[in-house]
Amino acid sequence: MALPAWEVVIGLEVHCQLMTQTKIFSGAATAYGAEPNTQADAVTLGLPGVLPVLNQQAVKMAVKFGLAVDAKIAERCVFARKHYFYPDLPKGYQISQYELPIVEHGHLDIEVDGKVKRIGITRAHLEEDAGKSLHEAYPGMTGIDLNRAGTPLIEIVSEPDIRSAAEAVAYLKKMHAIVVSLGVCDGNMQEGSFRCDANVSVRRGPDAPFGTRTETKNINSFRYVQQAIDFEIARQIEVLEAGGTIYQETRLFNPDTGETRAMRLKENANDYRYFPDPDLLPVIVTAEDIAAIKADMPELPTAKKVRFESQYGLSPYDANLLTGETALALYFEDVVKTSGAEAKLCSNWVTGNLLAALNKSGKGIEDTPISAVQLAGLVARIADKTISGNIGKDVFEAMLNGEGSADEIIKAKGLMQITDAGAIIKAIEEIMAKNPGQLAEYRSGKDKLFGFFVGQTMKATGGKANPDALNRLLKEKLAG
């Protein structure tokens, strides 16, 4: 009997840096990219005698996140010390949360291949980030930069509900959209503001017990997540099918090779000796606090998608695409508002031509060469029939080349649509006179030749004839 097919089981831990001005336990700044150790104050350095003071902004942001994923916000949560020795961990312990995290039991609905799937969120806890070890800069030595140490993080732990790399990426993209739209994280993955550890295992079918899992650490792009998970799945299946064993271990992803490699066996890992941090009081979040935070919450992607469908009459697909990124949704709404055109037309231009152009040049919506106001100018001219949709594509290309606003381009290139019946009739009559044979055939019943006359007339008007007017007038004239 054939063995059941392999099933992939994935759980993700997302580390999300919170956008507070100052660190989670001190007044040092959190800005990225400063000279090494210029943002390391006495508390960050873990000097003897210093004490942590909790940044209430970080608590608010964690609560915001919890509310956004329908989670339970703990009335009372506790900071704990997690001990291990590493040079970029100044105190010899990380202040984190262990038994009593601030957020528990949430979920996120993702959409893969048109199907909605709910992924459980076990917990999200507040903690401080570590510093950075710089191994390359100093031959034979290691430099320590503690600027990042003490930056507030929420670590978001999913249930092992994810079954493919595609689901993992969908989950991460959704999570990313949420934390960015909440304004709790800048979402910059290259700078490590949003990064993920992937726990991957495989088993023989959904009824088999979980297999041994590996944890691939610190993956900082959606594409790398896909690659790392796919590599890990293939590797594990290959090992198991060859009769080998998967070890519970921490692995590192190498973006250059697309492979993961073992870093350390988890069995030998530290005993973290967690205990409640006696320097910090338990954090109490009251119902009033939660209500105040709720009132201050921006619209979340899911709610926005629903609104886009009902308010703008968009398809679920388009609504999902447009609300996937806060900046894109904003851009779209700007185009609608500025152009005064039908939302569906705006959506077509944003999700079609604009996204295609951005994809082609590898740019994000933040770096779009065509502003929402510019695109609105183009859409407005299509809506008021100054130009046709086809001519619009030429104008769009010209805008991409920086040739100015839609009106400037239309004027400069004389692209104004011809709606004047007289001019169109004149063109039709010329075409009819030039093509007596085709005219006779048409009139004897060969309807297909209508397309020929449309094409010829369009050509004669330089594509500027209003298509509706052209069709109507042509039919009249051809009928004789």
Next chain:
Amino acid sequence: MNLHQLSLTAMAEGLAARKFSSRELTQHYLDRIAQYDKQLNSYVTLTAHAALDAADVADTRRTKGEVGGLLAGIPIAQKDIFCTEGVRTACGSKMLDRFVAPYSATIIDKLHRDAGMVMLGKLNMDEFAMGSSNETSFYGPVKNPWDVTRVPGGSSGGSVAAVAAGLAPVATATDTGGSIRQPAAFTNLTGIKPTYGRVSRYGMIAFASSLDQAGVVARSTEDAALILQAMSGFDPLDSTSIERPVDDLVGGLGKSIKGLKIGLPKEYFADGMSAGVRSCVEAAIAQLKALGAVVSEISLPNAPLSVPTYYVVAPAEASSNLARMDGVRFGHRSQEARNLEELYKKSRGEGFGPEVQRRIMIGTYVLSHGYYDAYYLQAQKVRNLIYQDFKRAYEAVDVILAPTTTDVAFKFGDKSDDPVAMYLNDIYTIAANLAGIPAMSLPCGFSDGLPVGFQLMGNYFDEARLLNVAHQYQQATDFHNQSPKEFL
């Protein structure tokens, strides 16, 4: 009368009346330190130049008629556990032998920057405040001025020796399990550990964060009240400090204690106390009765569990707090290390003394996976029971009276080879730390020529009452005015 025998109030009056300048007062102490401290080893760092400069500033301001506080220009010495900007802060350890703090503890700022006191120097102590005899200091033991063959107590051994011998008018100290009260009792001083959270811990090198509390050792309750007043108050830099106004500690002295309800916990008066200590403490009880106090026996049934509870909680927190001493950013770094693991092992192995290493190992063990519940969690439960005992007791009485120590100061080496005997030294003092209540020790006589102290424990934030009871007692007695003869 010698300057060093004046009370702080008398010094303030003398300065105000220009009978002497702050510089003269400061120089007087610097001279005495030069003359006597070789015998005692109470100071690890002298800041003579800075002290004279600070004294001059105080004198100049006084001459200009600028209004300073009562304590302006009066010298004080600081336990070397408090970070002092620009001055080495070694905490009794080789680990921090070359650590110059780049910032000052909140209480240092309060006493010097705000109150204008003059810092004479930094005082010897047990390494990282772990010890009851001052024998664990990297800088060598401090001698007891009453008998230099005996320990001054610990961990604030330098603080008490300096004040008892007149090498500082007053000194700060810290108390995690009795480190203010036991040495105060051994040297005939008044020492108070306030309520946990009353005095900021910011800049005080942590031993056991949930137990540590700064306080003062002084030659009288009035002196102690003056300094504690200046040290106390909410600090936004310490999340465990309490936002609550400070009572008028000095103004609260002088009230009658007629009708005051004093509880004597029977567990503290069972076996274990020496006859000499017992008779002095009983005399103190009689004296307080004579002043109108009503004395009754009470029970703190879980108090006998204090020592084992403490020796789980304190080492656990210490093992964590000392993890930052890793040789990476500050402190001792081994020159022998060839890789990262050796950097940690050798730096810590060389930098920490045996008692500190012992406590790190105990603490690491009790927090380990599989032992946490049996030790740390269990200890926290017992701690809560001890807290409940005190809460219940204060429903019936105003203050609790007990001995501070089982016996007078012991000889060097007597207990240093037996950690358990050494730990039992703190049997009467530890419960107050576990419960977080204020407690003080004050002199009540002599046994074979050596000082004996007794302890008063108060309800939360009841420092004012505690100090008033002590002051009333000192108004009626003369023990606290006795000084060691070799250091007059």
